[in-house]
Amino acid sequence: MITSLPPWQERLVEQLSAQFANHRLAQTLLFDYEKGAAVETLSNYLVRLILCQSHTAKYTPCGHCHSCHMLESESHSDFYSLAPKGQSIGVDDVRLLQDWSVQKPTHGHGKVALIEQSHKLTPSAANALLKMLEEPKENTYFILLKPLQSSLLTTIISRAQRWVIHSPSPTQALDLLQQWYPDIHLERLQLALHWLDGPTECAEFFNNNGEDELSKFTQAVEGLNQHDIDPIAQQLEKSPDKLSWLGQIIIDSLQNHFHKRDHICPLLTQLTQNQLIDAWQMFVQLREKLAQHPALNFSLQVYPLLSYLNQPESNRAD
Structure with a gap:
């Protein structure tokens, strides 16, 4: 710590x-x-x-x-x-x-x-x-x-x-993480800051095998792009807090339709703009439902969203 x-x-x-x-x-x-x-x-x-x-x-x-x-x-x-x-x-x-x-x-x-x-x-x-x-x-x-x-x-x-x-500026946060973890690749540090709440939470994360967790989750998202739902489902079932990461990926993927730029996180490249908007609405509803009813079965609640993100090519049209 x-x-x-x-x-x-x-x-x-x-x-x-x-x-x-x-x-x-x-x-x-x-x-x-x-x-x-x-x-x-x-x-x-x-x-x-x-x-x-x-x-x-x-x-x-x-x-x-x-x-x-x-x-x-x-x-x-x-x-x-x-x-x-x-x-x-x-x-x-x-x-x-x-x-x-x-x-x-x-x-x-x-x-x-x-x-x-x-x-x-x-x-x-x-x-x-x-x-x-x-x-x-x-x-x-x-x-x-x-x-x-x-x-x-x-x-x-x-x-x-x-x-x-006040929270630190992005530059302050990244500089501090680079001082603490000089052996971790810059893109991994940037991704952690993108998904987590500031450098101290990132530090706790990296001190608990966080770099490996980032790799597994990004690979699971790439699997979702290849119509393989199991890796991302397993990641979320193991760590429900990572649902917020998936929400951030949906937002980043949607923003990429408006402003093409380099991204440090994986994107949902197979979904159209309208489908990403629908996916974001599903995510918000899911997040609110889980917050109001924490005793619900997480895996059952998240499955419809993952199924939507994993829909076949024939359905991927505006």
Whole structure:
């Protein structure tokens, strides 16, 4: 896992570190993030900064003290992570957080609660959290994360110091991946950035045999162009998250009908413009259906789309 800070966050971290060093860091922080902004890396760094027992001269987490080691092993009792269970964060989850928040720190001078996808708090959970934020215990910090365009209870936002976390430019993202993975071909890095959310997600991907996964999926798409549906079906059944990759391929293939240009990803070359439009509509409907009904059999739901993409030549006419 990549834990070092990406370059586009360094200035923000300098500001937050200075506030913490001068005892001026807000006890409630809200990170409103753009897609691919690597907000998890930023929030994890801030957690380590607050809980570190032996800061360096530049007031950064040392990485060697007992507290830093406990965070690394995910066993720090002064750190609490709250994320949605299913589609939301319920009031019972927040009550457990409240029970934790009133206890004194066990390993140092502070405590930190990280609330991921805070926009998924139910109304009752949001109100319960608000009560905690109105009168937080001394040296107890709350870090809330949410996508930039999502909503959150206005009174919670008013209690927090809000920061907008921007995503890197394509050049910044690619430069960083090239530094991290100099042995991976440039086109593979570009393709990962095209299909995934930013360089840190790409890093997690490449650290888990991602280069091989890219090769298998692109080969499966080429097989689909040759009327072989099995490889792509097997890829999606094994990793349903790759459905978004297929959606991106449909969009890229459609755009190629309007603007011919070099593409880093495989295209559905055998489909006409109108068929790609129909395929995209099928994809959107499928994505919404799966989001609303996650218990549905994925393979059965995706099969009509794959069958449409695999239709015989005799049907491929406008």
